Amino acid sequence: MRISFVAKEVSGGLRRNFTMTLALIIAVAVSLSLFGTSLLLSTQVDRMKGYWYDKIEVSIFLCGSSSVTYTCTGSVTDDQRTNIEMKLNSLTPTVQHVFYESSSAAYDKFKQQFAGSAILSNVSPNALPASFRVKIDNPDHFQEVASQISSMQGVESIQDQRKLLNRFFTILKGLQSFALVVALAMLAVTILLVMNTIRVAAFARRRETSIMRAVGASNMSIRLPFILEAAVASTIGASLASGGLVAAKYWVIDGKLAPNLTFIPFVTWTEVGAIIPWLYLVGVGITVLASLITLRRYLKG
């Protein structure tokens, strides 16, 4: 068939079925927005993991004057400290890097971070314990290091920062799964809507299709206008969803979040750009598939 003839049939079909087409576009846009959001969230979680896991350290806090564990008898002594440091250095290559932070250095850092805050006046310079900041080759080796260090004299406690982060990531993961489940449910609704739209359109045009069949139009050319209509509607829906994603990146992430949360690495434009083709692929793919299945049923012969 000539392209202009098909184009005319398709645009005519879209106009005659306007409300259904609109419903279809909106459903596709909403479900793809959710789908895109869940993809974005997962990229965001991966990005933060990579960034922070790289920076994570194991903190070995040393005894202070008021410590009350059996490994502490008052403040840590210089001998104890040297012992601990030697032990840590002997654990290479698991331990890759050891950094000592004295009580006063910790206080200086704290002062910087909370400059101007009322909290500062409640913390005395020696309330913050001295610590070793240790970087290990693989976060999974934490137990190995901890078991050898924790019973040493002068060590008050050992903290794996990854544990704190993991709790945070679990929450993010939960959010991400929730968004994905909602997106999948919406996609299912979209499929049903596509099927219904096509069914109604096939019924509304049974005269055309019966004539087409009678004059010997091929099955494909009878179905093509319906499929193209679904494809056009879902392409518009996917474009709206992509626009939403770009807007979210521009106004919400870059405009609001990034300037205020400088310590979080946010998804980049490249990553957003990589998600958009998926929206088109999934959106157009499922609508075309759903309409093919429906047409097989309602446009027999």
Place this chain on the structure above:
Amino acid sequence: MIVFDHVTKQYKNSPQPALNDVNLTIEQGEFVFLVGSSGSGKSSLLRLLLKEEKATEGTVTVDGINVAKLRNRKVPAFRRQMGIVFQDFRLLPGKSVFDNAAFGMEVIGKSRKEIRNRIPAVLELVGLEEKAHRLPSELSGGEQQRVALARAFVNQPRLLLADEPTGNLDPATSVGIMKLLDRINRTGTTIVMATHDVAIVDQMRKRIVQMESGRIVRDQERGMYGHTGN
């Protein structure tokens, strides 16, 4: 060209068969009237020829092709050699006379040039060249029927099937349609026409196949409706 060999058609929820052991041969270029009371099986016979329905028993052969064995994807090509005129016209209300007639060419992929060349000639044949840009709703019943005929004939089919093409028309208009069919027949096209129209059948003096309750009860060359003749 067309052979029905012991064909029986039994619809699912129907007590008697619509066609009962029908044997019929139609040669290329013939003009055949299919007559008989309502429900006698005329439309069913035409539907079998189109492969819109399948015979329960027996074989239907068109041009040497066993219709029942025709592959689904070959059905479109098969139907392209046929023209069909429906009793209820089946025109597309949103399209002009020109576009309705051209529809049969558009959907099988004819070029714009072929369509521009062919349609005016066909519209002239059916006497509608002046009304090419009207919509079906702006035409009389007879004019609409002629558009349907133009659409059926536009691809120059070798076989034209017409199911009561004069069913809704006054006698004078019917005569016009019949003249047209006669002209088309003279170009070599085989025509099978189901009808109740006694006057037309008697006037045309063509072969008559009469059906009753799914059986052929009369098959006569140059016959008259009401007379069994010699």
